[in-house]
Amino acid sequence: MIGYAFCGSFCTHAKAIVELERLLESGYEVQPIMSETVWNTDTRFGTAEAIRARVENLCRRAVIHTVVDAEPLGPELPLEALILSPCTGNTLAKIANGITDTAVCMATKAHLRSDRPLVISLASNDALSANLRNIATLLSRKQVYFVPMHQDDPEKKPHSLVADFTLLQPTLAHALRGKQFRRLFL
Numbered sequence: 510m511i512g513y514a515f516c517g518s519f520c521t522h523a524k525a526i527v528e529l530e531r532l533l534e535s536g537y538e539v540q541p542i543m544s545e546t547v548w549n550t551d552t553r554f555g556t557a558e559a560i561r562a563r564v565e566n567l568c569r570r571a572v573i574h575t576v577v578d579a580e581p582l583g584p585e586l587p588l589e590a591l592i593l594s595p596c597t598g599n600t601l602a603k604i605a606n607g608i609t610d611t612a613v614c615m616a617t618k619a620h621l622r623s624d625r626p627l628v629i630s631l632a633s634n635d636a637l638s639a640n641l642r643n644i645a646t647l648l649s650r651k652q653v654y655f656v657p658m659h660q661d662d663p664e665k666k667p668h669s670l671v672a673d674f675t676l677l678q679p680t681l682a683h684a685l686r687g688k689q690f691r692r693l694f695l
Contacts, residue, residue, distance in 0.1 A: 511681075512588040512620065514542035514613045515564070518595035518632035519554040522547075524674040525594045525630065526563065531678060533567060540588065541565065541572045544600065544613045548574040579612040583619035590681060591620040591627050594656075594674070598633030598640040605643035621652065626684035630656040630677055636670035648693075654684040659695040670694075 513529055515522065532539055541564045551557055565572055573579050582588060593600065593613065600613055609615045621627060629647070633640050636658075647653045656672040657680070673695055683690040 510538045510540055510588055512540045512542055512582060512591040512616060513568075514544070514591065514593045514596075514616055515547045515560070516544045516593060516595055516597040516600045516613055517546040517550065518597050519547075519550075519552045521595040521632045521671065521674070522554060522560060526560075526567075528594060528630075528674050528677040529564070529567060532681075535678065539568045540570055540582075541568045542579060542582075542613060542616050543572050543574045544611050545574060546611075548572070548612075573616065574612050576609070576612055576615045579616040580619055582616045583622040587623050588620055588625065590625055590685060591617060592630070592677065592681065593617065593627070594630035594677060595632035595672070596629045598631075598635050598643075601629070601631060601633060601636075601640055601647070602643045605646040621650075624652055626681075626687075627653045628656065628677070628681050628684050629653065630672035630674060631658055632671045634666055634669045636668065638668040652684075652687075654680060654689050655693055656680045657691050657693060657695050 661671040680690040
C-alpha cells in the first residue's frame with residue numbers, strides 16, 4: 510500500500526488528484542492522508558468536504574487526518590512508500606527539522622522509521638529562498654526523493670518551485686528501486 514498525503518497548496522490539488530487517480534488505475538492501493546489545513550479549509554479552489562469526499566471515494570478508505578491516527582504508519586502499519594503531493598514549504602521545513610505537529614508530518618516521521626521511500630511533490634513559493642536549505646537537508650537523507658520541479662512563474666514568483674506532477678509515477682518507480690528519477694530541476 511502507498512500513502513498519499515495532501516498539504517495545503519490548494520492551487521495544485523487538482524493536479525495531485527489526477528496523479529492519485531493514475532496511481533489507482535495502475536493498481537496501487539492507496540491510503541489517503543491530509544493535513545489538518547486541507548481537512549478543514551474551504552478555498553476558492555473548492556470546499557474541504559468536497560476534496561475529502563472525492564479522495565475517500567477514489568481510494569475507498571477513510572482519510573487519516575490527525576496526528577494520533579498517523580503515528581502507526583511506520584512499523585505497525587507499514588507503507589511501501591509515502592507520497593507528499595502537494596508538499597508545501599511549511600511541511601517541507603517541518604520534516605527537515607524533525608517537527609511532527611501535523612498528521613502529514615507525523616505520517617512522514619512514522620514512515621521514515623521503516624526506511625522506505627518518501628516521495629515529495631513540492632509546491633512552495635519560497636523554495637528558492639527560505640526553503641532552499643530544507644530541500645538540501647532532505648536531499649542528503651536516505652530514502653527521500655523529489656519529483657522533478659521547475660519555476661512556475663519566474664517573473665511574478667521568482668522564488669517559487671512546483672513539481673511536475675506528471676512525473677510522480679516514474680519518480681515513485683525509481684524511488685522504490687532506491688534511485689532519484691532524472692534531474693531534480695527541469
